[in-house]
Amino acid sequence: MTPRGHLSRRHFLAASSGALGANTLRGQEAGDDPAPDGRLAIDGGPKAVRESPPRPRRWGEPERERLEAMLGQDSLFYWKGPQTGLLVERFREACPLEYVMTCSSGTAALHIAVAAAGIAPGDEVITSPVTDIGTVIGVLYQQAVPVFADLGRNTYNLDPEDVARRITPRTRAIIAVHLAGNPCDLDALKALADEHGLALIEDCAQAWGARYRGRPIGTIGHIACFSLQDSKHVTCGDGGVVASNEERYGPRLQRFGDKGFDRLGSSGLFESFATNYRMSEPQAAVASAQLTRLEGIAARRARLGDLLTEGIAGLPGIEPHAVRADDRCTYWFSMFRLRPGAMRCDRAEFVRALVAEGVPATAGYIPLPLYGNPVFREHGFFAGRWPVKELGLTTMDYEAVSCPEAEAILESGVRVAIHEGMDEAYIRGVAAAVRKVASHYSA
Known part of the structure; x- marks a missing residue:
């Protein structure tokens, strides 16, 4: 290294x-x-x-221009909204992915990704223990099990060798966190994902504009997740983007960010279940202007x-x-x-x-790796309980987890x-x- x-x-x-x-x-x-x-x-x-x-100076005339255009619209809803359309267009210029869903936060983007990847109760998702809890909130809400792997000594990113050691028959995905904007070893993680039939989700919340071996971050894994929270490189106060080139996952992103509703379908029936993570047009207006910076x-x-x-x-x-x-x-x-x-x-x-x-x-x-926090050590994710553990779908004990390098x-x-x-x-x-x-x- x-x-x-x-x-x-x-x-x-x-x-x-x-x-x-x-x-x-x-x-x-x-x-x-x-x-x-x-x-x-x-x-x-x-x-x-x-x-x-x-x-x-984080905003000025580009944002003012988009907000003034937004004020002339009849609707501020995201679907076919001109600001959302422009945001998607400019996002693709930075990160060329076909399927793009704007959403309310980076946490929402990760939850959408996990849901679109088909993560089910008791499934395991390997990720970093040194990250914002938003990385694993969606995993837990899908009643799946975060599995924490150790990190590289000075990259602060997932150690692919330790990831390999933690793969089990229940593993369904890897979430690679590009901490502080430093790209993970994506070729090694992608090889593991392909070998074991796993989804590789890139958490790019802190990595806007980063490149892995010349390629835009977010384009190597199966699904990419970005945050537009106020402290990030570009922002609209709060917001996110989730995107993919994969036919297996891409068409699901919009539905899992929009209450399970397929706006391209014609039946009007709900064929999947999801929450509402939609982004509004005012947020998209600011975010689209931010991407020019x-x-x-x-x-x-x-x-x-x-x-x-x-x-x-x-x-x-x-x-x-x-x-x-x-x-x-x-x-x-x-x-x-x-x-x-x-x-x-x-x-x-x-x-x-x-x-x-x-x-x-x-x-x-x-302060601590995620597994050291009280909510993990007490397995108290849902009103102080963890149904998948009570039902015998996992034997995970976060009190026993240790990632020495992290x-x-x-x-x-x-x-x-x-x-x-x-x-x-x-x-x-x-x-x-x-x-x-x-x-x-x-x-």
Whole structure:
């Protein structure tokens, strides 16, 4: 696994050093390394990052134009709505899939995908334990069983070898979560899915604009799910998209997002059962405008995240975010790990020192792997009960589940915010801050 980068660490440091005094960011020297006295900002020394970048302007005239067009419509319903039609058209430009259903959230997209894949009570779906709970809500509502597999040490994505170990005769699907916009090893996961007759569902909620070996994320698996929630690369406040090229699953997506109603059919009868996950035209108007910004956002985040990795590569005790050289990660965030025993401080102290230097850093990602949460350990999904376990359809005991690498990632990870409002000089300053703190605490 080779971290992506255009510069070696030696060349990066040389370039940063040569830029001192020439490249400034609001009065700060870009890529500046520790002051001669070596004092951390937390101990009274000068900050490595002296000012925060401006927040990106997320909407404006493109969104206003679509909303004004929407206000002239007779209906705001999604079916054959002009805003929904434009959203689907622009989505296909970014992710060329034939069957596309807009919906109310990324969680809804995943539930639609699981339902369209025919997941039934007692079926098992393998996925990541380090993800938003929305990844598995649809699995549980279909009365199926989430099975958690361990992760790659620095990719933070599913380890295909551990996925293979957890496949049983009851396994019906794999949900590959592209955490933080870093593509999973999709060829390996797709090979497992094909070998065992499983559906491969891509959770692309954090991965808008990402590419796997040059291909748009979402186009390798059988079904792709995207989120338009407010914190994502592109947004309409809340919303989602689920799409597929598969004849087995694609025609089902609309029905499972629209109460089981087939709007292309003529009988008017309900032949399947589903909930209402429809997106409205106002949401689609904003989302369609947002997609005109996607490539710029994705490319900028990819460059900034890769630049941060280059700037901290090779530091003793630091393990950067690992991205394959032929992939594009779009960095919903960047995360590096502290190697146990390599620092004369714990992670909490390291993060406090980074924050004092002006770095937007936090400890870890989520508090625990999903299986460590009370609702899983108590199997209390439905009014404190879990019918499939009570009926003997599964023997799953989440109190006994362990994914050692996932747990270690959450215990040792340091998350750094990345967004398109930042520039390269700022990121060089962030990298300099990490170098400064790591140098101070290096054992």
